[in-house]
Amino acid sequence: MDKIAALGRQGLAVIASFGRSGRFLFGVLSGVPRPITGFPLLVQQLYFVGVLSLAIVVVSGLFIGMVLALQGYTILSDFGSESAIGQMIALTLVRELGPVVTALLFAGRAGSALTAEIGLMKATEQLSSMEMMGVDPLRRVVAPRLWAGFIAMPVLAVIFTVVGIWGGMLVGVEWLGVFDGAYWGNMQSSVDFVDDVLNGLLKSVVFGFVCAWIAVYQGYDCIPTSAGISSATTKTVVYSSLAVLGLDFVLTAVMFGDF
Amino acid sequence: MGNRRIEVIVGLFMIAGLAAILFLALQVSGLSPKSASDRYTLYANFNDAGGLAPRGRVSMAGVTIGTIESVTLNKETFQARVALAIESDVDNIPTDSAAVIRTSGLLGDQYVDISVGGDMESLKPGDTFYSTQSAMNLERLISNFASGR
Amino acid sequence: MDSSAYISFDNVVFSRSDRRILDGVSLQIPRGKVTAIMGPSGTGKTTLLRLIGGQLKPDSGTIMVAGQDVPHLKRKALYALREKMGMLFQTGALFTDLNVYENVAFPLREHTQLPEDMIRDIVLMKLEAVGLRGARDLMPAELSGGMTRRVALARSIALDPELIMYDEPFTGQDPIAMGVLIKLIRDLNSSMGLTSVLVSHDVPESLSICHYACIIADGKVIGEGTPEQLRDHPSERVQQFLGGQPDGPVPFHYPVADVAADFGVKGEWFSG
Numbered sequence: 001m002d003k004i005a006a007l008g009r010q011g012l013a014v015i016a017s018f019g020r021s022g023r024f025l026f027g028v029l030s031g032v033p034r035p036i037t038g039f040p041l042l043v044q045q046l047y048f049v050g051v052l053s054l055a056i057v058v059v060s061g062l063f064i065g066m067v068l069a070l071q072g073y074t075i076l077s078d079f080g081s082e083s084a085i086g087q088m089i090a091l092t093l094v095r096e097l098g099p100v101v102t103a104l105l106f107a108g109r110a111g112s113a114l115t116a117e118i119g120l121m122k123a124t125e126q127l128s129s130m131e132m133m134g135v136d137p138l139r140r141v142v143a144p145r146l147w148a149g150f151i152a153m154p155v156l157a158v159i160f161t162v163v164g165i166w167g168g169m170l171v172g173v174e175w176l177g178v179f180d181g182a183y184w185g186n187m188q189s190s191v192d193f194v195d196d197v198l199n200g201l202l203k204s205v206v207f208g209f210v211c212a213w214i215a216v217y218q219g220y221d222c223i224p225t226s227a228g229i230s231s232a233t234t235k236t237v238v239y240s241s242l243a244v245l246g247l248d249f250v251l252t253a254v255m256f257g258d259f
Numbered sequence: 260m261g262n263r264r265i266e267v268i269v270g271l272f273m274i275a276g277l278a279a280i281l282f283l284a285l286q287v288s289g290l291s292p293k294s295a296s297d298r299y300t301l302y303a304n305f306n307d308a309g310g311l312a313p314r315g316r317v318s319m320a321g322v323t324i325g326t327i328e329s330v331t332l333n334k335e336t337f338q339a340r341v342a343l344a345i346e347s348d349v350d351n352i353p354t355d356s357a358a359v360i361r362t363s364g365l366l367g368d369q370y371v372d373i374s375v376g377g378d379m380e381s382l383k384p385g386d387t388f389y390s391t392q393s394a395m396n397l398e399r400l401i402s403n404f405a406s407g408r
Numbered sequence: 409m410d411s412s413a414y415i416s417f418d419n420v421v422f423s424r425s426d427r428r429i430l431d432g433v434s435l436q437i438p439r440g441k442v443t444a445i446m447g448p449s450g451t452g453k454t455t456l457l458r459l460i461g462g463q464l465k466p467d468s469g470t471i472m473v474a475g476q477d478v479p480h481l482k483r484k485a486l487y488a489l490r491e492k493m494g495m496l497f498q499t500g501a502l503f504t505d506l507n508v509y510e511n512v513a514f515p516l517r518e519h520t521q522l523p524e525d526m527i528r529d530i531v532l533m534k535l536e537a538v539g540l541r542g543a544r545d546l547m548p549a550e551l552s553g554g555m556t557r558r559v560a561l562a563r564s565i566a567l568d569p570e571l572i573m574y575d576e577p578f579t580g581q582d583p584i585a586m587g588v589l590i591k592l593i594r595d596l597n598s599s600m601g602l603t604s605v606l607v608s609h610d611v612p613e614s615l616s617i618c619h620y621a622c623i624i625a626d627g628k629v630i631g632e633g634t635p636e637q638l639r640d641h642p643s644e645r646v647q648q649f650l651g652g653q654p655d656g657p658v659p660f661h662y663p664v665a666d667v668a669a670d671f672g673v674k675g676e677w678f679s680g
Contacts, residue, residue, distance in 0.1 A: 040262065044262075044265060046269045046272065046273075051268055094287065121504075124499055125497045125501035128463065129501035129560075131461075131463060132463070133490065133491075133494075133514070133564075134488070134490035134515075134518075135514075135515070135518045135519075136487065155273065155279075156276075158283060159275060162279040162283060162287075165287060187287055187289075188287070188288065188289025189289065189315075191288040192314055193284050197288050201280070
């Protein structure tokens with residue numbers, strides 16, 4: 001009986017936190033953005049969230065592209081169609097790995113930092129003092145970070161994809177000796193701009209929104225102690241990763257499924 | 260000033276993103292500035308369209324000159340009706356040319372190859388190829404060979 | 409109701425997860441004076457300040473600030489009212505990513521469209537008032553605790569508020585820093601005509617600067633008046649708090665079951 005009650009209590013807590021995060025999002029987005037003070041804040045957050053994540057995204061993209069080329073070559077050469085690795089690498093990166101891996105890296109690199117930063121601002125009463133100064137922290141602190149995450153993710157994802165394709169070319173063409181023209185030609189005839197590139201981009205837009213939302217909400221909602229902040233940071237990474245993978249399945253089914 | 264530097268770096272970051280998407284559009288998906296409006300449609304009827312699929316390649320003498328737009332069934336003749344989007348600068352395909360379904364390699368994708376005829380007149384948008392050659396069916400070839408016919 | 413009261417609480421009840429923190433508090437805070445709210449730790453003194461600022465809403469009762477019913481204000485009106493309030497937090501709550509100058513300039517940049525040179529003049533004036541004009545380029549992490557509070561004070565008076573609230577300004581300060589803060593609070597009150605509310609449990613310091621004080625314990629006001637009136641207050645609990653005696657009407661022990669029951673001792677000898 002007690003166990004059932006505990007389950008019910010947990011269920012209610014989960015639903016309540018969904019409700020709180022929804023209301024929180026509404027509060028953030030409904031605040032009228034003020035272009036004059038808002039824009040420099042957004043640029044600053046784009047720097048922290050986007051530019052500083054660039055290194056890890058580029059390096060990961062390069063290696064994933066090279067690994068795909070190696071694996072693809074081994075498998076495809078059994079069928080004598082190793083010239084198809086361009087197509088294979090491009091499709092996997094554009095449709096799946098680009099958006100998904102970037103989102104996972106983003107959650108670990110930028111999402112956790114956002115949560116910790118906002119959580120610490122809450123713990124040191126900076127948010128509270130802002131409120132008492134008549135400045136809405138949702139608009140001043142949270143909104144620029146949310147928008148920055150939302151904008152930075154697709155940019156990072158396309159850079160990841162391009163670097164991956166280039167890395168695949170390094171291994172496939174320069175090292176394993178696939179014909180250059182076949183690499184690009186197969187790619188071009190099989191990748192469609194709208195169906196593949198734009199859908200992949202749409203995925204990363206959705207992931208960017210979800211990851212940034214989870215990160216700022218966890219920071220804003222955390223218990224303002226050191227233990228609370230560390231658990232909120234962990235939650236950000238775990239929830240973002242789960243949300244990205246789950247949403248990826250749904251989006252893939254809708255975009256690329258034939259039904 | 261630190262702010263200025265950050266603004267410039269963020270600007271470069273956004274430009275890098277735009278360049279990347281441009282690269283994906285032009286180099287990876289082969290989207291040419293010539294969009295769909297710069298193409299015209301020809302039709303070809305096949306008894307067996309085999310593995311033809313939309314977005315497949317249409318080539319002439321090995322050079323890609325267009326894509327397959329759609330593959331539908333003509334309910335009256337029970338033939339496959341394939342719409343081909345041909346680049347508009349290739350506007351002098353002779354009317355007696357044949358549309359042939361070929362396979363790249365033994366197991367590769369199937370595509371439409373246009374064998375050029377000798378007529379002085381050329382096909383106009385919306386025209387249908389007079390002569391076609393259906394997909395080579397490997398299975399049928401082998402069974403024909405085995406039964407000695 | 410006293411017409412000179414800037415803030416008035418009428419029978420305010422506030423509870424947090426079943427625990428009653430304020431249980432029917434009524435008090436008046438006069439305009440242009442320094443009012444000290446004292447009481448043992450954990451009796452809801454900071455809660456009182458947050459109620460004034462509208463960050464918390466009471467379960468029942470009315471809170472009037474400058475003639476406005478705070479708990480029922482619309483968001484916009486509340487934010488407008490807060491521009492007239494300054495609050496000094498216990499930790500200072502400076503923005504750690506901005507330097508001292510930018511911290512003080514923050515409310516000006518957010519709420520006014522002043523040109524940059526005018527902002528500069530105001531910021532330097534406020535920093536001068538707290539004696540830290542020379543520290544303008546330091547980051548908050550480089551400041552000592554006393555300096556942090558002084559910068560925070562400069563920031564909270566940047567918009568020339570009508571009301572300033574101090575949350576435990578003396579806690580954890582060395583005697584010199586404390587002296588500086590006492591002097592600043594008194595000077596600001598007399599020179600700018602601010603209504604000041606001071607929340608503290610440091611009795612001698614608070615009594616030395618306030619015009620009026622009230623003592624809260626167990627969610628109720630147990631004594632109020634001028635410092636002189638309080639020293640002669642008849643209530644034992646007021647005297648225990650002012651004198652700092654360890655045991656008295658405010659018990660030494662947190663409410664708990666009988667000692668014998670906790671330690672599993674049967675006899676009566678242990679629980680004397």
